[in-house]
Amino acid sequence: MWPPVGATALDVEGLYPGLAEVGLAYGASFRGLRAAWRRGEEVFAEVALPEQEAGRAAEFGLHPALLDASLHAVGLGDFVDGSGGAALPFEWSGMSLHATGASAVRVRLTSVGPNAVAVEIADETGAPVARVDSLVLRAAAAPRQPARGTAHRDSLFRTEWTALTAEETVTADWAAIGTWTGDIGAPVRTADSPAALAETAERSGNAPDFVLVKCRTPAYDDAEGADAAAAARSAVNEILDLLQTWFTDERFTDDRFAGTRLVVVTDGAVAVGPDADVTDLPGAAVWGLVRSAQSENPGRIVLADLDAATASAAALPAALATGEPQVALREGVAYAPRLARVGTDGTLVPPVGEPGWFVGPMGGDSLDGLGIQLSDAATAPLADGDIRIGVRSAGINFRDVLIALGMYPGDAVMGGEIAGVITEVGPGVDDLAVGDRVFGMVQQAFGPVVTADRRRVAPAPRSWSYEQAATTPIVFLTALYGLRDLAGLRAGERVLVHAGAGGVGMAAIQLARHLGAEVFATASEGKWDTLRSLGLDDAHIASSRTLDFEEKFLAVTDGQGMDVVLNSLAREFVDASLRLLPRGGRFLEMGKTDIRQAGVVAAHHPGVDYQAFDLAEAGPDHTQTLLRHLLELFEQGALAPLPVRTWDVRRAREAFRYVSQARHIGKVALTMPRRPDPEGTVLLTGATGTLGTLVARHLVAEREVRDLLLLSRRGEQAPGATELAR
Template sequence: RVLVPRLVHAGAGGAGLVGPGEQPEAWRLDTAGTATLENVVPVPCPEVLEPLGAGQVRIAVRAAGVNFRDVLVGLGMVPGQTGLGGEGAGVVVDIGPEVTHVSVGDRVMGVLDQAFGPLAVTDARLLAPIPDGWSFRQAAAVPVAYLTAWYGLTGLAGLRPGESVLIHAATGGVGTAAVGIARHLGAEVYATASPGKHAVLDAMGIDEAHRASSRDLDFEATLREATGGRGVDVVLNSLAGPFVDASLRLLREGGRLLEMGKTDIRDPEFITAEHPGVSYRVYDLITDAGPDRLGHMLRELGELFASGLLEPPPVRAWPLSRAREALRYFSQAKHTGKLVLDVPAPVDPDGTVLITGGTGTLGRHVAEHLVRAWNIRHLLLVSRSGMDAPGAPELLAHLTDLGAEPRIVAVDVTDGAAVNDLVAGVDPAHPLTGVVHAAGVLDDAMVTSQTPERLARVWAPKAAAAAHLHAATAQLRLGMFVMFSSAAGVMGSPGQANYAAANAYCDALATHRQAMGLPAVSVAWGLWADASGMTGHLDEADLARMSRSGIAAMSGDQALGLMDAACWHGAPQPAAVQLDLRSLAAQPADTLPALLRTLLANGTTTRRTAATGAPAAGLVAQLAAVPVEEQHRILLTLVRTQAAAVLGHTDAGAVSADTPFKDLGFDSLTGVELRNRLAAATGLRLPATVVFRHPTPSAIAAELREKLCPAQAETSASAPVFGELDRLEAAMARLVPHDEARDRLAKRLEALLWRLTDGTPAEATGRHHPTSDDGALDAASDDELFEFIDRELPS
C-alpha cells in the first residue's frame, strides 16, 4: 500500500517519562498500576543520592540494556518483582569505602540495579572498563547477554574446541553473544530462529546446513541429518515443551543441555533416566554466579573485546522517554541483537542555556519561562544585534530581577566559525546544558517567485544555523536541544515554500540527532497569539483564513506549556498546533487534507473508547441499556481498540473483527498484555490464554458479553443449548477420575466442536480444540503458558 503521513494526538503515550523536577537525577522508570506497558512510569528514587556503603559505586547512566525480564516485569508477569533495567554503561560519579579498582570519572559497563534512570548504584565488583573506542550503547548491550552465554558455555557446559553446540533463538541478545563465544572457543555452531530471521543468521555466517526453524519441531530431523546422525554436544536452550524433548534427543553421549529460558523446567533425575549419558542444568546468571565470579568473567570478556576476539552485538537504540515503545517492540519479537535505551542528561539548573533569536518575541518568552519554570539561572541570549536590539536592556534587567544571570551577545549564527567560538566561550563554571534555537526570518513568495537568494535568506538563519549548533555541541552532554520549527513544514502554508523547507530540515535533524543518541526535539509550531517579527504582518484576513482552515492562535503560556510537553514526550518532531477540530470536521470529507483525517477519526475513537473503557459497573450499565447487537458492537470496539494499542496502531480500524490474532501478529507477551488491558477495562478476571481460546476479536467480544450480561445471554435464542450444557457439566462432575467414559466423552465433545466450527477438521484451520489436558491451563502460571501460547500463536 501507499502510505502517507498522518497527524495523531500525542496523548500520554510517552509524555512525562522524562522531565525536570526538584531532584532531576533522582528518578527512574518502573511499573505502576495495571500490568500493561503504558504503566511504565517515572518514579522518584531518592535513595540513589544517599551515602554509599562499602564496595558501592554510583553511576551516571548513559545507556541501559533491555532484557526479556524487563518486559515480564512491565506486564506484571513476575509476581512480587519490580525494577526495570539490569545492565548499563556510564560514568562513575562517586565511590564508597573499600572500592579500589574503580575511580570517579571512569567509563564503565556492568550489571546495574534498576538502570532505567539517570543514576544507579551497584556493587563495584560488577563493573568493568568500557573498551577503547566503544560507545556507551555498545557497552550497555554486553553485560547480561555475554555473561549469560559465557557462564553457560564455559563455566557450566565446558564447551571445548571441536565440539558442536545448538543455540536456540540465536538472533536475540544472548543468542548472538553465544554464537560469537562458541566460535571463539572453537566449536561448530548450529542455530535456530524464526524463519523470518534466517536472513539474519545468514549474515551472522550460519549457513543453511547449520540452521533450522525455532517455530516447529522439524529442527530435530534437520540438524540430525546435518550432523550425520551424531547430534550435538551442547544445547543452549530457551524454548519449552516438546522443543525441549527434541533438543534432548539431539544430544549425543555426554551431551549437556543448559536451560536458561526457565519456562519449562524439568527434573534432572528424570532427564537422566530418560536420556542416559545426558546432563541437564537449569541456571540463573545472577543467583548462581555471584558478584565475584560475575566481575571476573566481565573482565575476561572485556579483554576479549579489547583484543578484537569478540565483537559487540548489533544494537538498536531508543530514547529512554520512549521506553514503552522499546519494550513493546521487544515483546513482539521484532528485534535482533540487543535493544538499548539512551539515558538523557538532566538539564542542569546551574548550567547555561543558549537561546538563538534571544532578543525576539519568542526568545524573550522562552528565556523568562526557563527562569520561572525550569529554574535556569544562566542564559546566553544570541541575536544579530545583541544589546542594540530593541528592548534588549529592558530584557536584561527583567531577567536579572527574576534572579537570573543573563548575557546578551551579538553573533551571526549563520556563520559556522562564529557558532563554534560562541559555544567554546561558554563559562566552564556553568557549562552549556541546553540549546533553544528560536531564530528565523521570513521571505514569503509563491513558488513560482522563489529565487536562490530568497531561499538562502530564509534557509541560513533556520536550517544552516541549526546545523552549525548541532556540529558545535555534538561532543557535549546536553540536557536539551530544542529547535523552533513550523507547521508550515508539516501542513504546508501558502507562499512559504522556502520557510517550510528550512523547517523540514530542522525536523529531520532532530530525528538524526536522536539516532545518534543526542537530545533533540524540533517543535512544529502553529500560530502564537503574541505577534512576533515573523507574524506581526498578518492582518485580520490572514487570521480569518487560518481560522477557517482549523488553525487557531494559542497564548504564550499555552505554547510554552506545549514546549515543556514536547521536551518530556520524547518524539523528535512533534507538532504544537491549536486545531479547531469542529471547524475541520465541518469541512466536506473530500476536501479535508489526508494529513488530518486520522486526527479527526482518533477524536471520535477516543470518545467512544472512553465509554467502553469505563470501570466495570459503568460498562455493565451501558450494556444493559442497549440491544444485544449493540452490546456486541460496543465490546468489539473495546477489543479492537485495545488490540490496536498493543500492536502499536493508532486506529482500531487496523484490527479486523474476524482476523485471527495470530495473523495480526500476536504472540504470548502481546496476548498477555491484551488480557491485562481487557481485564482492567471490564473488571473481569480473564485467563492468560484468552487470546488463545478465542482466536478473533469478535470471539472475545462474544465471550465478554456472556460474562458481563449473563441474564440476557440466557434469554437469547441459544439459551436452550446452554441449558443442556449446564446439565452436561453437572453429569460430567459425577464421573470418577479414571472412568473410561471420560476419554470417550472428550472425543465426542471434540467432534461436536468440529461441527460447531463448520465441520472443518482442526488440522485444516489451525484452531486448537480442547482436550482432557486443558484443565491444566487454568492452574498454570502465566510464565508456564508463554511457550505454550507461542506454539499456538506463532509470530
C-alpha cells in the same frame, strides 16, 4: 448613563484569586477588571490597562490584555453551565473592530444562547470600540492535584502524525527540477535547473502549479560518522542553494510564479508511527532547513516524505490538495503532524523535582501497568564498596518483559544493566573516580540514578556509545558464564544456540565461534540474514518457529547431533532439543517458563547433563573476573557489540511491547533524560528571538548553565542581543 440604570454593583475583589484557584492565574498586565454591575442577565464592566501597558495601547487595534480582561466578567454572570466561576473562550463569531488604541473601556455582556455571550466594548465616552456577535464559552476544568514529585504537564506537547482524509485531486500543472521518477498519475515535465524551468515558463507564459524537487542524499546508504555528516551537509547545501534562488531570483519573484508551490520530496526523513525509524538522516536535516524557510514564506513550500510504495507517489497530488505544509505518505495514506498532549499515548512523565525514580511494574499483567516509582538511589548513603552512577542508557532483556507481565518466578527486580557516569564513590572504592564512564549490572536500572556494587561494573571502552555499553553486560556475561564456565565448551564441539538473533543468542554465537566450536542456530526466518552475517551458512540455520530443526541438524551431523544446547525455548521445543543430544552432552536452560528436573532429564536422555542457570549465581567477585575477561576479548577484536535499537525511557511501554513481540535484532535500550552539564557549553540557535531569549534565561536561572553559545542570523546586531549576552 454609566453605570447603567437599575444595575447592581458586584464585588470584584475576589475574582482573580478565585480564578487562580481553578487554574487560571493572571499576571499583573492582565488583571484589568476594575468594576462590574449586573442587571438581570446582563453584566457590565469597567476595564483598563495597567500603567505599564497603557502607553502601548496605540500599537494595537485592540490591546490583547484589554480584550482578555473584558471577558473576565463572564464569571460574574450565569453564562456557562457548571463553570464554577471560570469559563474559557471557545468559538468566536462576528467580531468587528470600530476604533483603535483604547486603553480603558466599558463592556456589556449579554446571553445569546446556551454557553454563549455577545460582547459590546465601548470607550469611556460610549463610542463603540469592538463587538463580538457570539462567543461560545466552555467551563474551565478543575486542575488536577499533582502527586508528590509531579507537576501540571498540560502545557507539554509532542508531535503525532495523523491520517488525513485526502480530497479529490485537483487538476494541476506539474514540473520537476532534476530527475523525477515517481508516477503521480499526471505528466511531470522536468527541467535540469531552476534557470531552465524559468526559461520554459517564460516561453509558455505560464508557470506550473507545483514544482517537485527530490532531495538527493548520495553515498549515504552505508555512511557512518564523518561520511554521514558530509552526506547531510551535501543535501542541505543543495536545497539551500535552490531555496535562495527560488526566493531571491527575479525570475521567480514576479507574479508568474506567485501561485507556484515548491514541493521538497524526501524518503524516510520523518518517523510517522511509534515503531518507525528515520532512515534518511540527511533528508531529516533538510526538513529542519525547509521548515525554517516555510515560516518565512508561508504557503510557498511543501515538505513531502514518501516511502517506497507505488501507491504513495500516486497519492501525492491528493495529499498536496489538502493544503498541508508538511505531509508524509505511507502505503498510499497521507499523514500530517499535529500537536498532542504528552501522556495521551502512554508516554510516561517523570516526576518534577525528584532526583531518584525508576520505571517498574505497578501491578496488573499487561505492559500498560509499567509506571514511574520513586527511589532513594540519588540520596541514600553509599555502603562500603558501592558507587553512584548517573545513568545514560539501560538495556532491556526478555526477563524484564516477563517481570512486567507477572510471568517471572519469584520476587525478581526489573532492570539489570546500565551504562553511565560515576557521580559518587563510596568507602573502599579507590580504582574508580567521579566522571568515569562505566557499564555493568545493577537493579532498578530504568531511571536516571542507580547505586551499584563496584564488583559488578567495569570501565566502558571509549569507542562504545552508552547504548552499546548498556546492552553488553548481561548477554555477553550470560553467554560466557554458560558456555565456558558451566558447559566447558571446547574447540571442535558442536553447539546449538536457540533464538540466535536475540541478544544472548548473538553474543553466544560470537563467543562459541571464538572458542572454536561449530555453531548451529535457530531464529525466525525473517532474521536468518542476521545469522548469516555472524558467519553461519544455511546448513547451520533453522527456524525457531517449527520443530524442523531437529531433523535438519541430525541430518547435517550424520545423526551425531550436538554436544551443547543453549536453550531459551519451551515445551515440545525443549524435547526436540534434548533429542539432539543422542550421545549425551550439556543442556543449558536460560528460560524460566519450562524448567525441567535434571534427574528426570537424565533418566530419559542418558548422558545428558541438564542445568538451568541464572547469571546471578556467578556472584559479584566472579562477575568482576568475567567483566575483565570480556573487555580483553573486545579489545582483541574477538567480540563486537550487538546492534541496538533505542527508545527514550518515557516511551518504555512501547519499547517493552516491541521486545515482547520478538521484533528486535540484538538488543533494545532505553535512554535517560538528563540535565545539561553545568561545566559544558550549550548551543542555542535563534537565541535572540522571543523563545530563544526565554530559553537562554531559563538555562542560566534554572539549569545552572554558565557557558552558552548564542546564535542568530543577525548576531550582535539583533535587538536586545547585547543585553541578552550581558
